[in-house]
Amino acid sequence: MSAFDALMGFTRETMALAQVAGRLGWDQETVMPRGAADQRAEEMAAMEAVLHARRVDPRVGEWLAAVDEAALDDVGRAQMRHIRRSYARNQKVPADLATALARLTSRAQGQWAEARAADDFAAFAPVLAEIVRLKREEASALAAGGDLYDALLDDYEPEAKAADLQAMFDALRPRLVALRAAALDKPAPKGVTGTFDEAAQMALSRKLALAFGYDLNLGRVDKAVHPFSSGSGLDVRITTRTNPADPFNCFYSTIHEVGHACYEQNIDRAYLLTPLGQGVSMGVHESQSRIYENQLGRSRAFTGWLYGQMRDAFGDFGIADEDAFYAAVNRLQNGFIRTEADEVQYNLHVMLRFDLERALIAGDLAVSDLESAWNERFAADFGFAVDRASNGCLQDVHWSVGLFGYFPTYSLGNVYAGCLNEALRKAVPDLDAQLAQGQTGAATGWLRENLQRHGGLMTPREVITQACGAAPSEAPLLAYLEDKFGALYGI
Amino acid sequence: MSAFDALMGFTRETMALAQVAGRLGWDQETVMPRGAADQRAEEMAAMEAVLHARRVDPRVGEWLAAVDEAALDDVGRAQMRHIRRSYARNQKVPADLATALARLTSRAQGQWAEARAADDFAAFAPVLAEIVRLKREEASALAAGGDLYDALLDDYEPEAKAADLQAMFDALRPRLVALRAAALDKPAPKGVTGTFDEAAQMALSRKLALAFGYDLNLGRVDKAVHPFSSGSGLDVRITTRTNPADPFNCFYSTIHEVGHACYEQNIDRAYLLTPLGQGVSMGVHESQSRIYENQLGRSRAFTGWLYGQMRDAFGDFGIADEDAFYAAVNRLQNGFIRTEADEVQYNLHVMLRFDLERALIAGDLAVSDLESAWNERFAADFGFAVDRASNGCLQDVHWSVGLFGYFPTYSLGNVYAGCLNEALRKAVPDLDAQLAQGQTGAATGWLRENLQRHGGLMTPREVITQACGAAPSEAPLLAYLEDKFGALYGI
Numbered sequence: 001m002s003a004f005d006a007l008m009g010f011t012r013e014t015m016a017l018a019q020v021a022g023r024l025g026w027d028q029e030t031v032m033p034r035g036a037a038d039q040r041a042e043e044m045a046a047m048e049a050v051l052h053a054r055r056v057d058p059r060v061g062e063w064l065a066a067v068d069e070a071a072l073d074d075v076g077r078a079q080m081r082h083i084r085r086s087y088a089r090n091q092k093v094p095a096d097l098a099t100a101l102a103r104l105t106s107r108a109q110g111q112w113a114e115a116r117a118a119d120d121f122a123a124f125a126p127v128l129a130e131i132v133r134l135k136r137e138e139a140s141a142l143a144a145g146g147d148l149y150d151a152l153l154d155d156y157e158p159e160a161k162a163a164d165l166q167a168m169f170d171a172l173r174p175r176l177v178a179l180r181a182a183a184l185d186k187p188a189p190k191g192v193t194g195t196f197d198e199a200a201q202m203a204l205s206r207k208l209a210l211a212f213g214y215d216l217n218l219g220r221v222d223k224a225v226h227p228f229s230s231g232s233g234l235d236v237r238i239t240t241r242t243n244p245a246d247p248f249n250c251f252y253s254t255i256h257e258v259g260h261a262c263y264e265q266n267i268d269r270a271y272l273l274t275p276l277g278q279g280v281s282m283g284v285h286e287s288q289s290r291i292y293e294n295q296l297g298r299s300r301a302f303t304g305w306l307y308g309q310m311r312d313a314f315g316d317f318g319i320a321d322e323d324a325f326y327a328a329v330n331r332l333q334n335g336f337i338r339t340e341a342d343e344v345q346y347n348l349h350v351m352l353r354f355d356l357e358r359a360l361i362a363g364d365l366a367v368s369d370l371e372s373a374w375n376e377r378f379a380a381d382f383g384f385a386v387d388r389a390s391n392g393c394l395q396d397v398h399w400s401v402g403l404f405g406y407f408p409t410y411s412l413g414n415v416y417a418g419c420l421n422e423a424l425r426k427a428v429p430d431l432d433a434q435l436a437q438g439q440t441g442a443a444t445g446w447l448r449e450n451l452q453r454h455g456g457l458m459t460p461r462e463v464i465t466q467a468c469g470a471a472p473s474e475a476p477l478l479a480y481l482e483d484k485f486g487a488l489y490g491i
Numbered sequence: 492m493s494a495f496d497a498l499m500g501f502t503r504e505t506m507a508l509a510q511v512a513g514r515l516g517w518d519q520e521t522v523m524p525r526g527a528a529d530q531r532a533e534e535m536a537a538m539e540a541v542l543h544a545r546r547v548d549p550r551v552g553e554w555l556a557a558v559d560e561a562a563l564d565d566v567g568r569a570q571m572r573h574i575r576r577s578y579a580r581n582q583k584v585p586a587d588l589a590t591a592l593a594r595l596t597s598r599a600q601g602q603w604a605e606a607r608a609a610d611d612f613a614a615f616a617p618v619l620a621e622i623v624r625l626k627r628e629e630a631s632a633l634a635a636g637g638d639l640y641d642a643l644l645d646d647y648e649p650e651a652k653a654a655d656l657q658a659m660f661d662a663l664r665p666r667l668v669a670l671r672a673a674a675l676d677k678p679a680p681k682g683v684t685g686t687f688d689e690a691a692q693m694a695l696s697r698k699l700a701l702a703f704g705y706d707l708n709l710g711r712v713d714k715a716v717h718p719f720s721s722g723s724g725l726d727v728r729i730t731t732r733t734n735p736a737d738p739f740n741c742f743y744s745t746i747h748e749v750g751h752a753c754y755e756q757n758i759d760r761a762y763l764l765t766p767l768g769q770g771v772s773m774g775v776h777e778s779q780s781r782i783y784e785n786q787l788g789r790s791r792a793f794t795g796w797l798y799g800q801m802r803d804a805f806g807d808f809g810i811a812d813e814d815a816f817y818a819a820v821n822r823l824q825n826g827f828i829r830t831e832a833d834e835v836q837y838n839l840h841v842m843l844r845f846d847l848e849r850a851l852i853a854g855d856l857a858v859s860d861l862e863s864a865w866n867e868r869f870a871a872d873f874g875f876a877v878d879r880a881s882n883g884c885l886q887d888v889h890w891s892v893g894l895f896g897y898f899p900t901y902s903l904g905n906v907y908a909g910c911l912n913e914a915l916r917k918a919v920p921d922l923d924a925q926l927a928q929g930q931t932g933a934a935t936g937w938l939r940e941n942l943q944r945h946g947g948l949m950t951p952r953e954v955i956t957q958a959c960g961a962a963p964s965e966a967p968l969l970a971y972l973e974d975k976f977g978a979l980y981g982i
Contacts, residue, residue, distance in 0.1 A: 009558050012533070013533075013540065014537075015535050016530075016533045016534045016537035017534070017538065017541065019530070019534055019536065020511060020515060020537070020538060020856075022510060023515075023518065024514075027514065027518070029926075031522065031711065032726065033707070033708060033709050033710050033711055033725075033726055034708055035706070035708040035709040035725055036709060036725045036726035037725075038725060039507075039510070039724050039725035039726055039763065039764065040725075040726065042503070042507045043507045043510055043511050043763060045507075046504045046505075046507035046508050046511070047508065047511060049504065050541055052507065203946065205690070215526070216524070217524060217525055217526040218524050218526040218527060219524050220524055233530050234524075234526055234527045234528075234529060234530035235523065235524055235530055236533075237524075272530065273530065273533060415850035486514045
């Protein structure tokens with residue numbers, strides 16, 4: 001057996017084990033008996049130990065050194081790039097630092113939840129300070145003299161640079177602040193009223209999942225507290241949630257997760273259980289969930305179809321016609337919480353976190369000053385004051401589990417979605433006529449063909465660039481948002 | 492860290508991984524998307540490879556050699572006995588033989604299913620002959636000069652001997668053949684009629700599970716094609732099935748699996764994720780499922796309570812009173828299939844298989860003669876002829892996956908259940924009065940206290956002996972069956 005075949009065989013087995021570990025997470029959030037948590041923690045830790053040992057297995061280093069890359073085709077070289085990158089990353093971080101971080105963050109998640117419940121940032125600050133200290137150490141090990149934050153960002157968005165993101169975000173932020181303020185200055189559109197049967201919400205959810213091309217023969221839809229998509233290849237499952245008063249929460253959570261899931265389902269089957277066989281980055285993943293959810297799912301055309309579906313399922317819910325429904329689906333509201341934010345305000349939440357976490361990692365902001373920095377920035381962008389820590393700097397789990405460099409990929413995903421939407425609309429001129437019939441096939445087919453099927457073959461930036469015919473830019477997203485909400489709000 | 496602590500830490504991690512692998516099986520039978528089968532096979536194989544590597548890891552041998560057993564308490568010595576036993580077993584079987592068996596049996600299961608569907612034993616015979624050949628090789632490696640069949644039996648019922656089982660079965664068989672013939676000579680009791688709503692069956696199933704002490708906070712009940720119990724410790728799940736025409740299938744499958752599951756749930760929590768933390772053998776496991784299902788669940792007293800429950804759930808189903816219901820629950824019918832057999836006939840099915848598989852492993856019966864040997868024996872015990880292979884020697888999956896030595900543990904479980912029932916009835920004189928109220932607490936509490944909590948602390952024979960105050964014997968089972976069915980059928 002060649003070194004390449006041996007390396008790929010070993011890697012394939014590792015990826016199969018990673019799927020098993022991931023499915024334990026799905027199980028935990030959907031079907032696990034409540035009392036099983038302690039045993040489950042040991043099971044998860046045992047799986048992580050197995051996976052970690054394989055990721056730093058010295059045989060991988062030997063195989064990597066022995067492979068004749070010149071003899072490989074493009075796909076083989078792309079596989080090598082992923083394996084080399086992941087192995088080098090894990091070699092750089094000292095084992096005791098990795099262990100310390102794993103221990104600390106596993107404990108910190110509970111401490112964060114307690115502090116959030118008590119609205120007490122001071123109780124969590126010492127833990128967070130220790131996490132920041134260790135993440136800075138990890139970043140130093142990874143950066144080898146380069147930018148610390150870039151080294152962390154690279155885990156979620158390979159080869160992205162914070163300075164490039166900053167340039168995009170600097171262009172977005174003032175225009176979104178202005179758009180937000182102008183829209184909220186106008187009369188608020190009417191929302192839905194009444195109670196929406198939860199079983200009927202789930203039934204329409206499945207219909208929406210199918211409408212967006214999700215393959216239920218290779219997946220399933222369940223309920224969970226927080227919607228998510230889980231798995232790669234032939235077993236990609238999504239969850240959603242229902243709220244009797246707010247059917248949009250269910251439907252747009254479903255469409256969002258279907259975007260993630262279809263990306264995984266539509267990757268070339270030849271890449272199954274290899275490094276190429278999963279979404280290439282968090283940003284590109286989010287671009288798929290967001291374009292499904294927003295540019296397609298919240299479009300005037302598609303909401304027209306959805307209005308009919310909802311009338312059939314729920315009767316009268318206080319919205320007179322398709323135009324009023326479109327306004328209701330897309331209405332802006334003041335709020336503290338990122339995950340509940342609309343298309344316009346969402347990125348403001350993300351940029352706030354991006355700037356603060358960059359300052360933390362750079363050493364320019366002390367954790368003890370984080371809450372006041374957060375509140376000051378929030379007031380500047382949103383025009384009102386944070387009332388308590390659970391509505392402010394304690395609202396997200398990310399930092400407590402050591403995720404620094406993750407937040408900006410949400411907005412990068414929106415930027416990518418803007419670029420893809422522009423290219424898609426050029427490629428499919430009658431898209432709206434199809435969406436108005438609940439037909440997404442032309443759109444999802446274009447995304448599958450131009451982006452999804454490639455999996456990890458190219459870098460994130462490359463795959464967006466070749467799909468769009470131009471390098472990523474924030475301009476299409478900005479134009480889309482200003483056009484859409486300008487029209488909706490008469491700005 | 493002492494060698495013992497290191498060994499236990501490693502073993503605990505292995506057991507956690509085994510729980511994960513087991514739960515993949517649960518997932519596959521209950522919630523897995525249909526199209527995921529190919530990927531799942533790779534995931535299972537990867538988990539098996541990890542588990543196998545740990546089971547033969549040379550560090551285990553070093554730790555085993557280094558532990559000072561004299562310094563351990565009883566529990567520690569019992570842990571050592573299990574670990575030593577399992578390690579020695581895996582050391583004895585050459586790696587290439589283990590691999591060959593795994594490959595062959597993984598393929599053979601599909602070939603068996605095809606042959607069964609075609610009622611064509613000749614199509615499967617060559618595959619089975621190869622399995623028998625490799626199992627004989629495996630048995631030779633394990634037996635080290637001892638009895639081949641005993642070496643295989645030991646995998647499922649540690650320290651049991653085929654000769655001892657044979658003596659019990661020889662005492663049982665003629666009396667059961669006679670009891671069966673006498674009962675079937677009498678007019679058949681009336682069965683239930685009508686259609687039984689499947690959701691209502693599942694609701695009553697959950698009620699029955701709770702009535703028998705199953706902890707739903709540490710488990711769950713789902714539907715599957717074949718009912719099973721899965722997992723140990725804090726996450727023990729059962730499945731059942733529904734048939735609109737036959738509610739007893741659902742209810743008694745549930746009670747049977749609850750017996751297995753409660754055994755696992757009731758083991759001393761101090762043994763969690765250790766070799767002591769699971770049922771000690773197949774026979775003892777089956778004794779729990781069978782005593783829950785039969786001696787308790789099919790008793791006159793408990794069926795009286797169940798009759799009321801079923802009347803409440805389903806109204807009139809053609810059975811006039813509790814006595815008629817008791818007769819309907821326990822009625823004997825001619826049939827070919829082991830898994831559908833009643834208490835009297837079940838063991839005859841098992842003994843047939845035991846005698847045939849002993850002869851196969853001894854080399855006294857050629858696979859080419861198996862079908863005729865089966866049919867001849869069936870006619871002798873059951874009084875009518877097998878009509879086709881799927882009703883005869885192709886009905887069970889066991890041999891196709893290499894399970895030789897497993898069948899007799901079913902009847903051994905019934906023998907143990909007979910012994911335990913005798914002791915239980917002495918210990919709890921008013922048991923029937925409690926069962927008549929749907930109260931199983933005294934019975935299941937006695938079983939938990941005297942047997943279940945010990946897990947793997949003693950050998951199978953030891954745990955039955957100390958619970959019953961006497962060595963296992965077929966006499967109590969025989970007396971129970973002859974009394975019960977003698978009275979029911981007026982024999």
